[in-house]
Amino acid sequence: MLERPLRNLLFICLATATWSFGFGAGSQLVSQWMNDHDADKTQIGLNHSCYYLGLALASFAVPRLTRRFGARTAAVGMLVCGPTLAFFPWGGGPIGWYSLRLLNGAASAFSLIPVETVISRDAPASDRARNFAFYGVALTLGGALGMWAGLNLYEFYPRLAFYLGAVAPTLGGVALLRWLSGSPAPASAQPAPLPIRRRIHFLSFGTAWSQGFLEGGMLAFLALYLRSRGLAVDEAGDLIGIATVGVLLFQVPVSWLADRCGRVRILLGCYAVVLAGLALAPICPNTITLALCLFIFGGCAGAMYPLGLALLGDKLSEASLARLYAWYLAMECVGSLMGPPAMGSAIDAWGSSAMFPVGIAAIGLILFLWATIRSKASSADSVESIQIERRRVA
Numbered sequence: 001m002l003e004r005p006l007r008n009l010l011f012i013c014l015a016t017a018t019w020s021f022g023f024g025a026g027s028q029l030v031s032q033w034m035n036d037h038d039a040d041k042t043q044i045g046l047n048h049s050c051y052y053l054g055l056a057l058a059s060f061a062v063p064r065l066t067r068r069f070g071a072r073t074a075a076v077g078m079l080v081c082g083p084t085l086a087f088f089p090w091g092g093g094p095i096g097w098y099s100l101r102l103l104n105g106a107a108s109a110f111s112l113i114p115v116e117t118v119i120s121r122d123a124p125a126s127d128r129a130r131n132f133a134f135y136g137v138a139l140t141l142g143g144a145l146g147m148w149a150g151l152n153l154y155e156f157y158p159r160l161a162f163y164l165g166a167v168a169p170t171l172g173g174v175a176l177l178r179w180l181s182g183s184p185a186p187a188s189a190q191p192a193p194l195p196i197r198r199r200i201h202f203l204s205f206g207t208a209w210s211q212g213f214l215e216g217g218m219l220a221f222l223a224l225y226l227r228s229r230g231l232a233v234d235e236a237g238d239l240i241g242i243a244t245v246g247v248l249l250f251q252v253p254v255s256w257l258a259d260r261c262g263r264v265r266i267l268l269g270c271y272a273v274v275l276a277g278l279a280l281a282p283i284c285p286n287t288i289t290l291a292l293c294l295f296i297f298g299g300c301a302g303a304m305y306p307l308g309l310a311l312l313g314d315k316l317s318e319a320s321l322a323r324l325y326a327w328y329l330a331m332e333c334v335g336s337l338m339g340p341p342a343m344g345s346a347i348d349a350w351g352s353s354a355m356f357p358v359g360i361a362a363i364g365l366i367l368f369l370w371a372t373i374r375s376k377a378s379s380a381d382s383v384e385s386i387q388i389e390r391r392r393v394a
Contacts, residue, residue, distance in 0.1 A: 011179050130256045208308055267307045280293050
């Protein structure tokens with residue numbers, strides 16, 4: 001019989017895969033539905049922004065509920081994700097569509113933060129990054145299957161496609177509610193959450209922001225860039241699929257390596273590879289080299305998410321973990337909101353390949369700020385050490 005932490009991890013991966021299936025299906029279905037019902041592209045873009053806005057705003061309410069109800073908070077979130085997707089075709093217009101996506105985003109925050117807290121709580125310190133990588137693979141695989149199944153079913157049965165996407169997270173919520181073991185201690189018995197130490201956690205939060213920035217921008221414009229290079233729609237889809245395969249294949253081995261060789265070191269290595277991928281992609285001379293570039297780029301960019309999560313939680317209470325993961329998710333949402341308009345503006349001004357320098361600038365900014373903060377902290381620590389030594393000698 002599986003031990004409780006391993007059993008929890010298995011159930012969480014299966015449940016979050018069902019949530020991600022609904023997310024992937026919904027991300028494509030709502031755009032198709034609005035487009036078929038005479039919504040313009042600005043309205044479609046605002047609709048996606050409403051989802052991420054709901055996700056970001058609700059994330060700050062989740063720690064308090066997680067402290068009281070534990071992983072049951074995630075079960076409730078998934079149970080709400082289902083109906084808010086299923087009812088989308090009945091929204092009746094922009095106000096209804098925006099409201100449902102806002103609610104769906106809020107329910108998604110409730111679905112993710114509590115289970116990330118359980119993963120960190122249960123994981124041995126030596127395997128935290130690896131466990132988060134399994135979680136990341138479940139999210140990626142579920143999302144990819146949701147996009148594929150949703151779009152293929154929408155062509156023939158549009159409303160049924162929404163219902164299929166809604167059933168998956170509902171089943172995940174029921175599974176968590178029924179089988180996830182371990183209840184939280186009474187809220188009054190738990191230590192108060194520690195304050196956010198932004199200097200120490202800056203690299204994690206910066207990773208969340210930059211990963212969201214790249215994910216939002218690439219989802220919006222990578223296919224269009226590939227089309228601008230002369231690729232057909234199916235060929236562009238194949239290359240995006242290759243990048244997704246890289247995400248699936250890289251996360252677990254890279255995270256395992258991080259647990260053994262140092263998480264910060266491996267995370268910075270992923271940053272370096274992602275920067276190289278952004279620089280090389282526009283100058284790849286043919287489809288084969290571009291596919292290889294996107295495969296490695298996608299793998300290292302995807303590995304950044306579990307590595308950033310793993311850096312946050314070490315010897316902290318559940319209440320503190322929930323607050324940290326709420327900030328992490330909120331920062332990723334902020335990045336997802338900023339990436340598409342920044343890349344879109346650059347493309348309008350300088351052409352389709354301008355999306356890549358924007359990505360380089362975003363990642364470079366995070367690394368520069370982190371290096372500056374780290375340098376100032378080292379200088380302050382050195383001054384403090386000198387003062388302590390002088391007082392000891394005196």
